[in-house]
Amino acid sequence: MTERPLVGITSYLDEAAWGVWQQPAALLPQLYVDAVDRAGGTPVLLPPQTGGSGRLLGRLDGLVLAGGPDIDPVRYGAAAHPRTGEPHPVRDAWEFGLLHGALERDLPVLGICRGMQLLNVALGGDLVQHLPEEAGHQIAPATYNRQAVVISPGSRTGEILGRTAKVPCYHHQAVGRLGTGLRATAWSADETVEAVELPDRRFALAVQWHPEADPADTRLFEAFVRETAK
Template sequence: MTARPLVGITSYLEEAAWGVWRQPAALIAQSYLDAVGRAGGTAVVLPPQTGGSGRLLDRLDGLVIAGGSDIDPARYGAPVHPLTGPPHHARDAWEFELLHGALERDLPLLGVCRGMQLLNVALGGDLVQHLPEQTGGEGHQIAPGTYNRQPVMISPGSRLGGILGKSAKVPCYHHQAIGRLAEGLRATAWSADESVEAVELPEQSFALGVQWHPEADPTDTRLFDAFVLAARKESN
């Protein structure tokens, strides 16, 4: 029997409530774990912490940088926009450490929403801190806690194009986006307003970020299937 690849998923660090308790907690939406499991992987949650990332990455077959809060604009040398969320320094530091370590090891990497933005910032790019000011519309985040399915056009010669084809309709929920693209990153998908919706690192075996939330659509498993397949090759 082929071993299931071990996939790490980064997590939130937020105030949460369960039963009679309300306190800081490391948590992640179950949809991420389900997406990895459906694709044939075993998911482990990687809460923000100090140290140990190298030893951890040596045991993983793939890494998912999950969606979540806005990245601290100090990471890309920008002042804070009034609509940028408060910084989560512990999560930022942990995920930057994991991401750089994963790239050094050529570990299969999938960045989701914030995860794609983190990939761009970690490699020297920056972000548009409030996208509606640039696009003039609210189509990428229509209401709190509500995904908006919108079409994206995909570069046919890209890794993503090989997975999804030349276009897809995807669940979006973000108010920030890539501004200046980092050197070495390739933009591979765009929305109708020309916002970058996916990037990849061609020199890596599998390093891909999408601005949307593929884990939120259990009817289209192609992206997680391709990612876990890459992780399976890493485990062999």
Template sequence: MSPVHHRPLIGITSYQDEAAWSVWRQTASLVPQTYVDAVSRAGGTPVLLPPQPGGVGRLIEALDGVVLAGGADIDPARYGAAADPRTGEPHRARDDWESEVLAAALAHDLPLLGVCRGLQLLNVALGGSLLQHLPDGSHQQVPAVFVQQPVRIRPGSRLAGILGEHTKVNCYHHQAVARLGTGLQPTAWSADETVEAVELPDHRFVLGVQWHPETDPDDLRLFEALTRAARG
């Protein structure tokens, strides 16, 4: 198949939670359809990666790129902190699984995009820590409603090359980067100086954003950049 028509396989880490459909209500592996649509419309073939025992090495060998999807708060024990009362109940199986996926992706230099929780996991995995609760109403207001806010982007960064130096984004997070992980470079900030994006300059494509680009069907630039890197 010609490289022009090659659709790279993009793994999307997924939730394992109680869900309801038809007459059923039971534990399911799922991810918001917006992630699947964004990857597909950007030229990739989405592959869901639910928490599971083992098999990460073989899986990573088969993939061309990875999306670390948003979701629940990371267990604060992973960065040596006690849980704030406002931190959500940890999903340790997902924390374990995604940490393995992330480590293998970095070791194989697979293109990787971290979304919200995905950015936070990347930061924690590289030795960073998290601020467990931002001021109420600043980046997360009404439940299940995204907050649109402007961000400024570091000139000359990979992110600036994709989005320019200013853009508006859809946010929904109550935690953020505190201490940066080793090697990470902050590349975007909101008006209150919260870090909104990070990247690893010495990797082929490792980028984390605190916002939710998958919720904007009219702006696929981040997913298209990931797909281009994965195809390469």
């Protein structure tokens, strides 16, 4: 039997409650785990920590940068917007280290929501810190909004998903100035960038939406896991 590729997924570090306990915990929505498993990979949780990313990346076949809190604006030389969330320095440092190491190794990378913003900032880009509420990217707490996106036909994203897709969104920030080498490949109706790629890597693709929240459409995770198995 062919061994399944090992896929690392970054996680939250947050206060959580279970049973009689309430304390800091490394956690991740099960949707991410299910999406990687369904696509044929073995998911491995990568909780925020202070070091060891280099040795870890040598054992992984791919990296998923999961959604989560806002990136500290200091990372892209900006002052915090009043609606920007509290910084999470340990997670930021851990994920920037993982991402840089993965790109150096040409390890397949799939970024989701925060993960797309992380990829952009890591390559020298910046972020729009708060989108107008009427834009519809985040309509209510814990509620995904399905939005149509238009996809560049000559892109890897387009090869996987076609010219258009209707995708589950939940974000109040977005890519601003593109990072060095990145190519925007999908846009929503208000021209917010919804997907980016790094063409000089074998698979470095990120989307602003949440493909893990749509189990009926597994194409993006399947394409990523196929690449990790090579």
